[in-house]
Amino acid sequence: MAGKFVSMRNLKFLLYEVFDTVALTRNPYYSQHNQKSFDLVLDASMKLAQKMLFPLFEEMDRKAPYLEDGQVKVHPAVRAIMKEFGEGGWIGATFPEAWDGEQLPGILHCACQLIKSSANYSAGVYAGLTAGAARLIHSFAAEHLKTTYLPNMMAGKWQGTMALTEPQAGSSLSDITTTAYPTDKGHYLLKGQKVFISAGDHDGVDNVVHMLLARIDGAPQGVKGISLFLVPKKRPDEKGRLVPNDVSVSQVFHKMGYRGAPITELSFGDKDDCRGFLVGEPNRGLMHMFQMMNEARIGVGLGAAAIASAAYYAALEYCQTRPQGRKVGAKDPSAPQIPIIEHADVRRMLLFQRAVVEGSEGLLMQCALYEDFLRTTPPEEHLKYELLLELLTPMAKSYPSEMGILSTSQAIQCLGGYGYCEDFPVEQHFRDCRIHPIHEGTTGIQGMDLLGRKVVMKEGRALALFLEEARNNIAEARSVAGLEALSQKLEEALQTLEQVTGHLVGLIGKRGVEIFLADATLYLEMFGIIAVAWQWLLQAAVAQKALQGKPKTTDLPFYRGKLVTARYFFAYELPKIKGLYQRLTDTDALTVEMDSSYFND
């Protein structure tokens, strides 16, 4: 197995050179930190990843979770991993110190997550879900729930989950039927089924805490009748002992990848004794849950980028060391073979992977930074960052997820036949990565969210803010010698985005909302490419300026590699919007107007 899975040099480039992470420490909320303490946190992440997570990457795939006597059994190391994530402060990394958290900036936490998830995506999921559930409790739950549940979750002793999907509803949350019956004892009695619940049960923790969506008996139909509940697997009785809470596992799914963590189907209240506690306001559950879902969506993009990173470095190592063939045109068959990284087509495949990985990392950190700005800027600026974050979330989720499939696939291709075999890690990366366009809202759902909600909300304000941000960065990049062409290409891409958006929004009145949204997935694809091009221009500008200064000799390959990868993105990836432009402005309503019977035969 390859030894490298992520580039610390690149993460520090993003944290300290592209984004001014250290500036956050001038704000009181983050004033206990400085670059030195940030570096220590990064080093600790890397140590955890190298010593504990990466060595288990393959084994946790091969020994997948299984159900035995109603209990999901996971790899024995999961308990130690959860303990380490708890005691090391990783679950509470962004929690306030008042709740025993580390109060770290989100952007730094993002870098740490990239390190850990690239070492072993599945292993990081347990803690990530627990942190998300804990944040939801912290934001909306009553004090007695916080004191009962948060300390155990943040210590990694209790698992947290998101329990949304139901067998008959899938992506259509308005159709969930799990019901909460009020009692006069302060709790509700829950009854229903949930499906595809990650880490929904396992023996690596002492308890599981489900953040569950259900309808209070008699609530309105549709999404306006959904409430949020905390439902533990075991509930503390009056003496504080944990007793079963009538939550049972009906199955654990056998998955193609992402096998280090279980996905479960759960049954609540089979014996009419499943107690849940309302979190937040009745019938506003979906709105509350969106806090965790948005965070989880960015987390999914992060997982995909991390897996693509690990696959890229495995492929890179192979290409640097595997001799095969000679330069095109070299005629002497007795000359020694060259490492395959010397072949142009192999470099193209590597540049593609690097462009996806580092472009995605930039976009994810950008989102994390906007979230940090919500804590460090005056309230009158919050709307701006909220809107930018809302707008960019579908791309931050979907671009790495969709491109992760292609990127890990190219990693396999770099290794040829070996890449298809279990002796190398890239086939597992390819299998692991395929989950991401599905969970936390499929790519199709993200497209509808982007075009049908985010782009049109507040009269297009979010999109206008994005264009303004990008154009400010273009103006800065234009002033850097050598970046005129890339700057101009991004400006043209933004104009394409404006044209397409105008055309599509114009369809709402002219041809109806169904035709307007028919190709929303392709609009998302186009916007994703442009958003990542924006990030590449930011990175190129920093690298170019560094090269025009007096960089250390040892830094030269890194900065030059950055620039080449940026040029690759603008030369090979950005042109893909040309075809998308043609499709998106050619509204023939093919998929809306056809009859489903045409698929017969």
Next chain:
Amino acid sequence: MAGKFVSMRNLKFLLYEVFDTVALTRNPYYSQHNQKSFDLVLDASMKLAQKMLFPLFEEMDRKAPYLEDGQVKVHPAVRAIMKEFGEGGWIGATFPEAWDGEQLPGILHCACQLIKSSANYSAGVYAGLTAGAARLIHSFAAEHLKTTYLPNMMAGKWQGTMALTEPQAGSSLSDITTTAYPTDKGHYLLKGQKVFISAGDHDGVDNVVHMLLARIDGAPQGVKGISLFLVPKKRPDEKGRLVPNDVSVSQVFHKMGYRGAPITELSFGDKDDCRGFLVGEPNRGLMHMFQMMNEARIGVGLGAAAIASAAYYAALEYCQTRPQGRKVGAKDPSAPQIPIIEHADVRRMLLFQRAVVEGSEGLLMQCALYEDFLRTTPPEEHLKYELLLELLTPMAKSYPSEMGILSTSQAIQCLGGYGYCEDFPVEQHFRDCRIHPIHEGTTGIQGMDLLGRKVVMKEGRALALFLEEARNNIAEARSVAGLEALSQKLEEALQTLEQVTGHLVGLIGKRGVEIFLADATLYLEMFGIIAVAWQWLLQAAVAQKALQGKPKTTDLPFYRGKLVTARYFFAYELPKIKGLYQRLTDTDALTVEMDSSYFND
């Protein structure tokens, strides 16, 4: 598991409506056949696929081959499958009757292969390789080898293989080192290693016959010193008994997919007692082998299209039966949910799969028909069909292989979380399909073959012939009312192809052959899209004409579905060449001129 894996209606549409397969029977070579006998063969294929192959699809994946006491053990059904393929005449389907073959047209055989491979790709590989090896023996081997080996191979008792790749050489065949030492007894003694040999050993047959590339001791270096040998696992002794021939299995690979068939690493002559027999002329082995390789390349494309077909029908069945959500804009949450096939984005995903599957099937049958023309047209026309076949082979291999990944991935996406689980077949299709861009020459190799050899050979004659064929079809399509726009789009695409080709060929003199070939893979991608667009125009013209006649009511959905899928291809897929055009005409030599050290850090 879904019940349908291929559309017989579509195969007959291609065989009898798009391509005039029956016309072949006017030639003496095929005169014993007629449409009725063709239909019987198709029905027999379907029966074999449904009764024997499809039920084993999942099981052969779960019980993968393993090595035990030097013998590869495969699923017990493989012996019965090989027997059935032998006795049923499938291995000898296109062999002349003089050799106990069925003397079937290649295009019909292509349809039969699509049926069997979509039912169970791995199961069909054993017989396919045996047929290819047998054809090589039939074409080039001495009479005594033919009589010893062919009957057992065609009966499915002995397995045939292609043994080309070596651990240190990979795609670089000029670097193979397996050596053949002449003896004075009519055989050679072989010594060396071969790797990634499909069906290289197994217990479903009594013997294995390797068609192996090696250097005769003292032969020139490079590809001009490679000869072709027949090397059996067991050789008949003077009394006709089979005795071991010093061929051993050093490992069987554990693969991500395509698990129903073993891929092996083999060692020849560890005890200096491995006898091989020269086939064809010394030092011309690679040229001889190309017959089998070209056939195998089209076979790989066929396998990919077949797997994509099976995944498409599994996804289609799910989308037709799974209720979820409501029409965009439908506000009443109490209204019943609709089958997801009613959603525009789901239809888009299904149309994509269908466009890939049926477009690929068209291209594959077109190639098979050109091969048939080599038997049925006067000799002066042969060069034309040879050149067209040579030119189209890289696309027939690569388009289905590369798009198969995306198509099976979309099948998973149609099923959401269920698609990622082993309860449904699509995750296996996705894993199985990933082999195809690798074996029988990677996509990168195909790109170099297309641009560096096929396009420039004979002063571009092959390309000129392709353009002529396509323009003849455009002229016909223009005369069909309603196809003017699609015809025009294909004409524009051909012009794009000519421009890009001219630009690239111009680089040879101006900037050298390495820059000329740097993006050959993208040129292949562009050419593949255009070749499939050509096939879609052919299919659309037939469907449109049928609709303008008096079609049976039951045929209406099929023809209308054809037209919608053709329109989908031109509206969503063909525009992708815009981005490729931009890249391919923007020759910045990025991948050639960069330093490999830029990938460090």
